[in-house]
Amino acid sequence: MALTTEQEEKVAQIIEAFENGKRLSDLPNVSGTNPYNLFCEVLDEDGESKKAALATLLPYTEEQSSYGVQFDTAVSTPTCTRVGSSDLHKSCPVQNRMRGCLLDDDGNVVEYLDPRDWTGQVRDGSRGQVMVEIPLHYRKFETDGTKLTVRISELPLPGYHQVPKCYVSAYEASLDRSNNKLASVCNATEQYRGGNNNANYDGTYRSFLNRPVTAISRTNFRNYARKRKSGSTEWNCMTYDMQKTLYWLFVIEYATLNSQAAYNASPTAEGFHQGGLGDGVTTFSGNDWNTFNGYYPFVPCGISDSLGNRTGVVDYTVNNEAESNPITKTFQVPRYRGVENPFGHIWQWTDGINVRISPNADKGGDGLSKVFVCSDPAKFNDSNYEGYSHVGNEARTEGYVKEVIFGEGGEIMPKTVGGGSTTYFCDYHYTNIPTIETLRGVLSGGSATNGSFAGFAYADSNDSPSSTAANFGSRLCFFPATA
Numbered sequence: 001m002a003l004t005t006e007q008e009e010k011v012a013q014i015i016e017a018f019e020n021g022k023r024l025s026d027l028p029n030v031s032g033t034n035p036y037n038l039f040c041e042v043l044d045e046d047g048e049s050k051k052a053a054l055a056t057l058l059p060y061t062e063e064q065s066s067y068g069v070q071f072d073t074a075v076s077t078p079t080c081t082r083v084g085s086s087d088l089h090k091s092c093p094v095q096n097r098m099r100g101c102l103l104d105d106d107g108n109v110v111e112y113l114d115p116r117d118w119t120g121q122v123r124d125g126s127r128g129q130v131m132v133e134i135p136l137h138y139r140k141f142e143t144d145g146t147k148l149t150v151r152i153s154e155l156p157l158p159g160y161h162q163v164p165k166c167y168v169s170a171y172e173a174s175l176d177r178s179n180n181k182l183a184s185v186c187n188a189t190e191q192y193r194g195g196n197n198n199a200n201y202d203g204t205y206r207s208f209l210n211r212p213v214t215a216i217s218r219t220n221f222r223n224y225a226r227k228r229k230s231g232s233t234e235w236n237c238m239t240y241d242m243q244k245t246l247y248w249l250f251v252i253e254y255a256t257l258n259s260q261a262a263y264n265a266s267p268t269a270e271g272f273h274q275g276g277l278g279d280g281v282t283t284f285s286g287n288d289w290n291t292f293n294g295y296y297p298f299v300p301c302g303i304s305d306s307l308g309n310r311t312g313v314v315d316y317t318v319n320n321e322a323e324s325n326p327i328t329k330t331f332q333v334p335r336y337r338g339v340e341n342p343f344g345h346i347w348q349w350t351d352g353i354n355v356r357i358s359p360n361a362d363k364g365g366d367g368l369s370k371v372f373v374c375s376d377p378a379k380f381n382d383s384n385y386e387g388y389s390h391v392g393n394e395a396r397t398e399g400y401v402k403e404v405i406f407g408e409g410g411e412i413m414p415k416t417v418g419g420g421s422t423t424y425f426c427d428y429h430y431t432n433i434p435t436i437e438t439l440r441g442v443l444s445g446g447s448a449t450n451g452s453f454a455g456f457a458y459a460d461s462n463d464s465p466s467s468t469a470a471n472f473g474s475r476l477c478f479f480p481a482t483a
Helices: 005-020 086-091 218-226 240-254 286-293
Strands: 039-043 049-053 067-072 081-084 099-103 109-112 129-134 137-144 147-153 161-163 166-169 174-176 181-183 235-237 312-319 328-336 347-357 369-373 389-393 399-406 411-417 428-430 438-444 476-478
Touching (some): 081 086, 166 240, 181 218, 218 235, 240 347, 389 399
Antiparallel strands (some): 067 147, 099 129, 137 161, 174 181, 347 438
16 A cells, blocks of 8 residues: 555654664763652553653652641640651751851852851951851641641742742841941951940940941841842841741741740750750840940850851850949850841841731721731832732730731731740730821841740831831841842
């Protein structure tokens, strides 16, 4: 039987494909090893050839490739249930990849610091800002009735969103006063004098040298951070997203919502981390702090650097050297994976979050405190909500946090109050209701007088972004631009 022209062409193509076929050993190696990015050909039950993700054919499951915690909002205990891989809970691969480094103004790592002890390395700003690198990882938040779950993974599992690699200052932010650039340094020169730049305190017990800078508005903290790289929005002051990332990394590692639980260096019998970060620098009496230096920062930057990339607490004693009214007190300065004083000591302004607080209905308002968040630093502002997303409503009264907004983004802003210092989220919430609609910023962590109120989830929406105070500081962050 003679073939048609069309059939002859098909036969020729088949012969050519056969002759040009390659053995498996002749094929080039695939770039990358993530099974979620690789595909192969499979036959379905009808014999039809189809494409399938390689990961679906491998023994990769969420339980094997992720680790996290679950807690119940109907139960008061802050202790969480570990979920996912127990091996990953022991090794904490995401947290263990957090590491101290020196970062230049273009965002290049100049040097990674000694993971055991940073004190022998240059940290004065001459070689870069002292930052902690948080690795790229993936995260998912789930709500099932009153049960909330957060999981992280090094793999882009289905339903997980990416947390890009980013950098947070190891220390509470300083200010390079010669250039008005926000900084993260361990430097006792006048150029980096902290507090309100009071030179009269130099050489005294209340010196601001090598202390964090305060008495600056959120607006100016943002402006001073951006000066590190002209024309870029990669450098920022502390952001809500960064606060949220650090919080959930801590919660997953220690399986507790109580960041002020007593510090315990020993693992559990199963090999899990336990306890918390202790009281932190939170137990100064208001009168003593005011007498000491007027509510300004007093803990030197880098006081816990002997811990390197590790978590722990380091003693620091304040002494006013007075005979008639002596003030001597020892604090345990907390450090989480290289991040010093993640809460307490001074409040931290956070950017990328604006709260629209409306008056109560009897004053003509809608009776809501709407939380708007933004992950694009180019859209950060202090006057409106353009480019921000409404993620939920903040509690309208102050009190210990009982429930946070959570949702798909794992929001940590307080939703309801009614908890306690050792129940639910164990941290406090401050707010007040204005007589006219007002845009408020958010301060996080608490200060040296806040005691059990303080912690990772302590939030204060009392102040506008233009507000300043002796105990209002921030941190420095760097978010690499994406292509």
